[in-house]
Amino acid sequence: MIKKTIPHFSLDQICRSGQCFRMSRLSSCHEDSNSCTEPSLKQSQADSRFLVLAGSRRIEISQQGEDCIFYCENEEFEDFWKDYFHLDGDYGAYIRQILPEDSYLSQAARHGFGIRILHQDLWETIVSFLISQQNNITRIRRCIENICRHYGETMYTDFGISYQAFPRPEALAGLDEDSLMACNLGYRSKYVVRAARNIAEGTTDLSRLRRLPCQEARQELLKLYGVGEKVADCICLFALRHFEAFPVDTHIRQALQGHYPDGFPSCYHKIQGVLQQYIFYYELHSPGKGGSLK
DNA sequence: GCGCAGGTAGAGT
DNA sequence: ACTCTACCTGCG
Numbered sequence: 001m002i003k004k005t006i007p008h009f010s011l012d013q014i015c016r017s018g019q020c021f022r023m024s025r026l027s028s029c030h031e032d033s034n035s036c037t038e039p040s041l042k043q044s045q046a047d048s049r050f051l052v053l054a055g056s057r058r059i060e061i062s063q064q065g066e067d068c069i070f071y072c073e074n075e076e077f078e079d080f081w082k083d084y085f086h087l088d089g090d091y092g093a094y095i096r097q098i099l100p101e102d103s104y105l106s107q108a109a110r111h112g113f114g115i116r117i118l119h120q121d122l123w124e125t126i127v128s129f130l131i132s133q134q135n136n137i138t139r140i141r142r143c144i145e146n147i148c149r150h151y152g153e154t155m156y157t158d159f160g161i162s163y164q165a166f167p168r169p170e171a172l173a174g175l176d177e178d179s180l181m182a183c184n185l186g187y188r189s190k191y192v193v194r195a196a197r198n199i200a201e202g203t204t205d206l207s208r209l210r211r212l213p214c215q216e217a218r219q220e221l222l223k224l225y226g227v228g229e230k231v232a233d234c235i236c237l238f239a240l241r242h243f244e245a246f247p248v249d250t251h252i253r254q255a256l257q258g259h260y261p262d263g264f265p266s267c268y269h270k271i272q273g274v275l276q277q278y279i280f281y282y283e284l285h286s287p288g289k290g291g292s293l294k
Numbered sequence: 295g296c297g298c299a300g301g302t303a304g305a306g307t
Numbered sequence: 308a309c310t311c312t313a314c315c316t317g318c319g
Contacts, residue, residue, distance in 0.1 A: 018300065019300095129300080132299095132300055132301085133299095133300075133301040133302065134298090134299065134300090134301050134302080134314075134315090135299055135300080135301090135315090135316085136298080136299040136300090136316095136317080136318080137299085137300080138299095138317085138318085139299080139316070139317065139318090140299095140300085142317095181315075184315080184316070184317090185315080185316095186314075186315025186316055187313090187314045187315050187316095188314095188315075189315085191302090225302095225303085226301090226302065226303085227302085228301055228302045228303085229301090229302090230300070230301060230302090231300090231301070231302085234300075247300075248300095249300035249301080250299085250300070250301090251300065252300085280300075284300090
């Protein structure tokens with residue numbers, strides 16, 4: 001196991017930030033797999049333990065204040081999780097770029113001070129945000145869980161704990177377009193199956209996509225059936241880590257209208273994806289904002 | 295029962 | 308180039 005003291009890092013906030021859907025709180029609250037979407041009954045300072053599933057990997061992490069314990073070998077931490085959680089990123093520096101007179105964003109960043117932009121698996125992110133459209137987070141989680149249970153490879157940890165990996169494109173490419181309705185995807189089933197086919201057949205090249213600059217990657221993603229501008233931007237931000245990607249959904253649109261009538265400041269351009277997450281999290285979870293997750 | 299949830303494709307002006 | 312609408316499903 002790896003012990004680290006990490007400023008600007010909160011597993012609870014990351015879990016509730018709506019960028020990943022296979023992360024859950026293990027300790028406190030209920031045994032319910034969706035428990036991390038519930039309000040924390042104990043104060044957030046208390047020791048808490050989280051389960052994170054990403055691609056074909058699994059890790060448990062506990063956190064108390066800034067002290068974290070990653071339950072994995074050093075090699076796996078250095079080779080994968082460190083980058084996954086963007087632990088080299090200086091989020092204090094991002095927050096310091098917020099204009100002093102921008103009280104709204106300053107407050108949003110204060111609420112979500114521990115958010116990190118994850119470096120998620122590209123294919124899993126494409127599927128996750130195809131599913132996210134016109135959907136709520138609880139059901140998005142369930143949809144992805146269903147897909148993994150039905151089509152994901154069964155994996156085992158060193159201690160014999162079993163879990164399901166996220167299925168590879170090939171595992172879904174051969175399905176009937178409506179097959180994933182059995183996983184509760186609804187009309188999004190055909191989006192996911194067609195994307196799986198494009199990737200399995202090589203029409204869409206994931207490794208090439210990873211090398212492309214933001215705008216070009218975005219254009220490529222828009223070619224996928226079911227991927228519009230918002231979903232393309234989410235993929236650019238959460239999988240390709242292009243911080244200039246700025247997904248505009250209903251919450252962000254509302255915040256922009258209310259707080260940035262003259263447009264989002266251009267000086268934020270290079271990190272506007274990070275700032276977007278602070279706003280999104282704030283709009284979802286701050287009291288009085290009517291956040292659906294509470 | 296009805297509207298909404300991290301939108302998008304397709305049809306219609 | 309816009310604007311409008313149908314779309315699976317479950318929860319309040």
